[in-house]
Amino acid sequence: MEPQERIFYGSIDPAKARKAPAPAPSGPARKGDTLEFSALTANAIAKHRQEIEAMDAKKKARVVAIPTNDATVKLKLRELGEPIILFGEKPEDRRSRLRDLIMQLGLEDAMPAGENGAEEEEKEEKPEAFLTEGTPALKDARLWIADYSLKRARDRIAKAKARRDEYISTPSLVDDTRRHLGEMHASLKRISNTSSQVGDERPLSSVCYSPDSSCITSASWTGTCKVWDAQDSTLKAYVKGHRERVTSVAFHPQAMIGLSPDAVNLATSSADGSVRLWSGVSASRSDSMDTTDSRAPSTLTPLALLEGHTDRINKVVFHPSGRYVASASADSTWRLWDIETATNTMTGTTPEGEAQEVPRIPCLFDQEGHRGGIFAVSFQSDGSLVASGGEDAGIRIWDMRSGRNILTFAGHVKQVICLDWSPNGYIVASGSDDHTVRLWDLRGKACAGVLPAHSSLISAVRFSKTAGEFLVTASYDHHIKIWNTRDWAPIKTLVGHEAKVMDVDVSHDNKTIVSASYDKTWKLWANDPLV
Numbered sequence: 001m002e003p004q005e006r007i008f009y010g011s012i013d014p015a016k017a018r019k020a021p022a023p024a025p026s027g028p029a030r031k032g033d034t035l036e037f038s039a040l041t042a043n044a045i046a047k048h049r050q051e052i053e054a055m056d057a058k059k060k061a062r063v064v065a066i067p068t069n070d071a072t073v074k075l076k077l078r079e080l081g082e083p084i085i086l087f088g089e090k091p092e093d094r095r096s097r098l099r100d101l102i103m104q105l106g107l108e109d110a111m112p113a114g115e116n117g118a119e120e121e122e123k124e125e126k127p128e129a130f131l132t133e134g135t136p137a138l139k140d141a142r143l144w145i146a147d148y149s150l151k152r153a154r155d156r157i158a159k160a161k162a163r164r165d166e167y168i169s170t171p172s173l174v175d176d177t178r179r180h181l182g183e184m185h186a187s188l189k190r191i192s193n194t195s196s197q198v199g200d201e202r203p204l205s206s207v208c209y210s211p212d213s214s215c216i217t218s219a220s221w222t223g224t225c226k227v228w229d230a231q232d233s234t235l236k237a238y239v240k241g242h243r244e245r246v247t248s249v250a251f252h253p254q255a256m257i258g259l260s261p262d263a264v265n266l267a268t269s270s271a272d273g274s275v276r277l278w279s280g281v282s283a284s285r286s287d288s289m290d291t292t293d294s295r296a297p298s299t300l301t302p303l304a305l306l307e308g309h310t311d312r313i314n315k316v317v318f319h320p321s322g323r324y325v326a327s328a329s330a331d332s333t334w335r336l337w338d339i340e341t342a343t344n345t346m347t348g349t350t351p352e353g354e355a356q357e358v359p360r361i362p363c364l365f366d367q368e369g370h371r372g373g374i375f376a377v378s379f380q381s382d383g384s385l386v387a388s389g390g391e392d393a394g395i396r397i398w399d400m401r402s403g404r405n406i407l408t409f410a411g412h413v414k415q416v417i418c419l420d421w422s423p424n425g426y427i428v429a430s431g432s433d434d435h436t437v438r439l440w441d442l443r444g445k446a447c448a449g450v451l452p453a454h455s456s457l458i459s460a461v462r463f464s465k466t467a468g469e470f471l472v473t474a475s476y477d478h479h480i481k482i483w484n485t486r487d488w489a490p491i492k493t494l495v496g497h498e499a500k501v502m503d504v505d506v507s508h509d510n511k512t513i514v515s516a517s518y519d520k521t522w523k524l525w526a527n528d529p530l531v
Helices: 014-019 039-063 070-079 091-105 115-125 136-169 172-189
Strands: 192-198 204-209 215-220 224-229 235-240 246-251 266-270 274-278 302-307 313-318 324-329 334-338 345-349 355-359 363-367 374-379 385-390 394-399 405-410 416-421 427-432 437-441 446-451 458-463 470-475 479-484 490-495 501-506 512-517 521-526
Touching (some): 136 172, 136 363, 172 470, 172 490, 204 521, 215 246, 224 266, 274 313, 274 324, 302 355, 313 374, 324 374, 324 385, 385 416, 394 427, 479 512
Parallel strands (some): 374 416, 458 501
Antiparallel strands (some): 204 215, 224 235, 246 266, 266 274, 274 302, 313 324, 334 363, 345 355, 374 385, 385 394, 394 405, 416 427, 427 437, 458 470, 470 479, 501 512
C-alpha cells in the first residue's frame, strides 16, 4: 500500500512545517513491521499446541493394537528393555504403560516378535461353526422326516390351491365362508364356564385334550397326572411315576383314534429331568384298582423312560407322525427322541418305592442355540419345522430335515414362555413375559402383528385345530382370551379362575376350551352345557 500524504494543521509557514516532528503512525502496520504476542496470548497458543499434540497421540494410540493378554504385555515390555512389573501395578496399568511407551517411541506394532504369526495361525484354524457329526440313526431319522413332511406339505398346498380355485370359480363360496366364520365367532361370544373340577391337592401345571376330544389329561405339582372324561368330568385313570412336579403333558396324535391302548399314548415331562411314556386308557379297564366298580379309575402303565437333560424339562410334544418326541429343558437345549428305539431295560422305583423295570430310549440329538433355558417347543403341522423359545427372548425355527437354524425372530423384550403353530403352516404365535403375543409370518420372515393381550405373563397360546379360525391365550392375570385370527380383534374374555391360568387347550371340533389353573382346578368352557 502506497504511503498517504499527511496533512498538518497549524502554521502555514513552510519553514515551520518542515521543522515539525512527524507523528507516530496510527494506521495498520506496514509491510515488514512485526508485533510481539503478549504473554497471555503466547500461553494460549502453547496450550492449544499441546492439546493438538495430545489429540494426535490419542488417535495414534487407538490405531495401535495393544495386546490384552498380560503375559504378552510383559513380553513386549521386556523386549523394549523396560521393567515388566512396577510396585503396585495392576494388569490394566501395565497395559496403559505399554501404550504410552509405544507412542513415545513411535512404534506401530505392540506385539512381541513372533506373536503376530501365531495369532494369524490361530485365526485361520478357528472353525466358523460348531458342528458335531451325527449318528447313523439320526441320518435315518432325518431322511424319514423329510419323506413324511414333504408328502404332508404337498397335500396341504394342494388343498389350499383347490380351495382357492373353488373360490375363484364359485364366488358364492366366499360369502358362505364369511357366514360360517361369523356364526363361529358369534358362538364364541356366548361361551361360558360349563364345568369345574378340582384336579389335585397342589396347583395344576398343564392340561390337554385327547385327539378324539373324549378325554382330558391334567398335570399337577404333586408329580401325578389324571385322565378325565370330557363329557361328565369323572376320573378315568391315574398317571404316577415322576418324583417331582409334572410340567407338561401331551397325547400321541393317534391316541384313542386308531392306536392300541398298549402302545404309547401319552407323554409327560417333569422337573426331575425326565420324560416318561405311558399306555392308553383301556376300554375294559381290566387293570382297575377296584374290580367291583367298572368305573373305578385305572393306573396307566409306564412304557419308556427318556433321560439325558441336566435340568428340569419345561415342555414335551409329539411329532405329527407320532414317532418322535421333543423335549425342551432349562439346560438350554431341546432334544429329539425316537420312541420306536427302546434299548435296554433299566430298573427304577415308583414314587411309592416299588421296584419297576422300564425300557430306556436313547436321545437322537440334543440341540443347542439359545442363551438360556428353553420354555417352549412346537412342531409345524407338516413335521418339517420346529420352533423353540426361551429365556433369551428369541424364537428359533429349525429344519428337522437338515438340523439347521433357518430363521431367528427377535421382538419380545422378555423370555418367551409358549409357542403354537397355525394349521396353515406359516404362522407362529408366541407368548412372553412381556405381556404380549406376537405373530410371526415365515413367508415374510418378520413379525406380522403384536397383541397387547394381557396384563401379566402369557402362559399359553393355542390355535383352533381345524383351520386356525381363532386363537386362545391364557395368562397369569387369571383371564383367558379368544382372538379373531382374520383381524386379530378380541372376541371374548373368559373369567372364572381365582389364580393364574397355567395352560389351555382347544378341542379338535373347536367347540370346547379347557384350562388349568394355579387354583388347583381345571375348567371347561363351551357354548352349551355338556350333558
